[in-house]
Amino acid sequence: MTNTIVIGNLEDDTIEMTERKGIGHPDTICDVVTEQISVALCQYYLEEFGAILHHNVDKALLVGGQSRPAYNGGEVVQPISLTIAGRATHQVGDKKIPVREIAIETAKKWVRENIRHLDVGRHLRVEAKIRPGSEDLVKLFQRFGQGEIPLANDTSFGAGFYPNSLLQKLIIHIEELLNIPETKIKFPFIGEDVKVMGVKGPSGNHFTVAIAIIDQYINDLNDYIAKIERVREWVVTRLNLSGSTVQINTADDYPSESIYLTVTGTSAEHGDDGQVGRGNRINGLITPYRPMSLEATSGKNPINHTGKIYNYLAMDLSRALVENQLVDEARVFLLSQIGEPINEPQLVHLQLKNRKVDKKLIKDLTREKLLELPNYWKRIIYQ
Numbered sequence: 001m002t003n004t005i006v007i008g009n010l011e012d013d014t015i016e017m018t019e020r021k022g023i024g025h026p027d028t029i030c031d032v033v034t035e036q037i038s039v040a041l042c043q044y045y046l047e048e049f050g051a052i053l054h055h056n057v058d059k060a061l062l063v064g065g066q067s068r069p070a071y072n073g074g075e076v077v078q079p080i081s082l083t084i085a086g087r088a089t090h091q092v093g094d095k096k097i098p099v100r101e102i103a104i105e106t107a108k109k110w111v112r113e114n115i116r117h118l119d120v121g122r123h124l125r126v127e128a129k130i131r132p133g134s135e136d137l138v139k140l141f142q143r144f145g146q147g148e149i150p151l152a153n154d155t156s157f158g159a160g161f162y163p164n165s166l167l168q169k170l171i172i173h174i175e176e177l178l179n180i181p182e183t184k185i186k187f188p189f190i191g192e193d194v195k196v197m198g199v200k201g202p203s204g205n206h207f208t209v210a211i212a213i214i215d216q217y218i219n220d221l222n223d224y225i226a227k228i229e230r231v232r233e234w235v236v237t238r239l240n241l242s243g244s245t246v247q248i249n250t251a252d253d254y255p256s257e258s259i260y261l262t263v264t265g266t267s268a269e270h271g272d273d274g275q276v277g278r279g280n281r282i283n284g285l286i287t288p289y290r291p292m293s294l295e296a297t298s299g300k301n302p303i304n305h306t307g308k309i310y311n312y313l314a315m316d317l318s319r320a321l322v323e324n325q326l327v328d329e330a331r332v333f334l335l336s337q338i339g340e341p342i343n344e345p346q347l348v349h350l351q352l353k354n355r356k357v358d359k360k361l362i363k364d365l366t367r368e369k370l371l372e373l374p375n376y377w378k379r380i381i382y383q
Contacts, residue, residue: 006202016200019286020171022179024115024192024212024266026274030060032114033107034084034276034299040106041088041099042302042381049092052377054133054141057086057103058299062274065123069261069270071223073216080118080268082107082126086299087133103128115192116184117214118264140339141304149343149374150304152336158310159291160283161331162318167205168285171198173239174207174246178231187231189217191265205244209235212262213249221257228252282311291331302377306336309376310345316379317369321352326362329353343373 006015021028037057045053066078084107088099107126111118118124133141140151164172177183178194191212199206211231218224232248235241249260262269277296280286293311300308318330331351336342348366355362 004201014200014202016165016167016289017198018165018168018171018289019195019197020175020284021279021286022175022192022194022196024179024268025195025279026062026064026193026266026268026272027276027279028274029082029111029115029266029268030062030274030276031279031296031298033082033110034058034060034086035297036110037084037103037106038299038301039381040102042377044097044102045089048095048097051145052301052303053089053092053145054138054301055086055088055099056133056300056305057084057088057130058276058296059085060274060276060299061085062268064268064271064273066271067263067269069215069263071215071218071220071261074261074263076119076123076263076269079122080124082124083129084126085129086131087137088130089138090132099130100128103130115264115266117191117216118266118269123264123269141301144303144374149341151339152306152342153301153304153338154307155336155338156295156305156307156310157293157333157335158295158306158312158314159293159331159333160311160314160316160318161287161290161329162315162322163329164283164285165200165290167198167200168287168290170205170239170241170244171196171207172284174209174235177235177238178209178211187227187234189214189227190231191262193262193266193268203245205241207241207244207246208250209246209248210251211248211260212265212267213260214265215261215263218261221254221259224259224261225254283315291333302380304342306334306342306345309342309373309380310334310336312376312380313369313373317366320365320369321350321362324365326357326365327352327355343370345370 063081065080067076068074112120144150193212195210197208252259295307297308314332318332321330333349334345335347337346
């Protein structure tokens with residue numbers, strides 16, 4: 001599809017692009033770590049005080065390290081730096097809360113368990129700069145602890161859609177296949193940093209896959225080339241993609257031996273940086289052809305931060321509308337207003353395809369979902 005120019009109209013669905021970043025991608029690391037810190041804080045607050053306290057730990061910056069990959073194994077010469085920032089409740093009465101310690105240990109634990117060749121002690125430095133929250137936002141939050149409907153802490157919108165297109169489903173399948181334990185046993189040289197870009201166009205589906213290859217399992221250039229091809233053929237066979245084009249590590253330059261080798265299995269080891277909010281949306285995809293919010297949901301509190309919970313609700317409501325056979329396809333948009341009850345959005349906009357029932361049934365289901373919002377935090381932190 002090189003240099004292909006396609007001119008269509010707004011109703012044209014023959015062209016589509018979608019992206020997914022795997023668990024080892026620097027942006028995904030930032031997203032998942034901040035979300036895990038929020039969950040850890042929620043659990044601590046619940047255990048110690050019986051209620052979740054105010055926090056938003058939704059800022060993280062990963063500064064890539066420096067490494068020297070080499071056939072049969074190289075080295076990391078400068079560690080990755082991960083800085084977590086945000087706001088949280090640090091003290092209740094005389095009891096101090098170890099927010100910093102919780103954040104750092106949670107980040108290290110996740111990396112240790114999910115990026116198998118990254119040595120947390122030698123390859124990663126984590127810093128937490130989490131301060132107390134502003135008084136006005138804390139007050140909006142406190143209604144939750146008193147058993148009242150929380151008030152929205154931001155004027156924000158959420159967006160969601162259902163179902164996924166075939167292209168979107170395949171992109172998820174490709175990344176998940178490359179990162180499941182079975183695959184790591186079969187192909188131990190595959191790192192966790194996997195990115196898949198998919199395009200549906202006039203010539204069919206085309207997938208460009210970037211895989212961080214772990215150097216200690218590669219003997220030389222020919223070995224690298226052979227293993228890349230084995231993986232490509234295996235993905236095509238396993239997922240029945242014979243009618244699609246699949247390419248892996250297309251930036252490789254074999255004549256100069258410039259190839260995608262890493263020591264740890266993530267590009268974060270050598271200059272590729274990461275940031276919260278630049279990766280997948282909560283449905284695991286980046287979808288420029290379908291509705292999505294640019295809000296960084298990771299790390300935001302699950303009680304009254306509508307920039308988080310409205311995106312979850314939009315996804316869940318769109319799915320419910322389809323699965324209850326009320327429509328064939330749904331797109332949901334919700335807008336909050338700061339200081340108003342979270343279950344009373346300023347606007348709920350539904351875009352529906354092939355509506356099958358009276359509008360009243362759809363409105364009833366929507367109101368039912370809105371009534372669930374005060375307890376929605378359970379769906380988020382216990383998922």
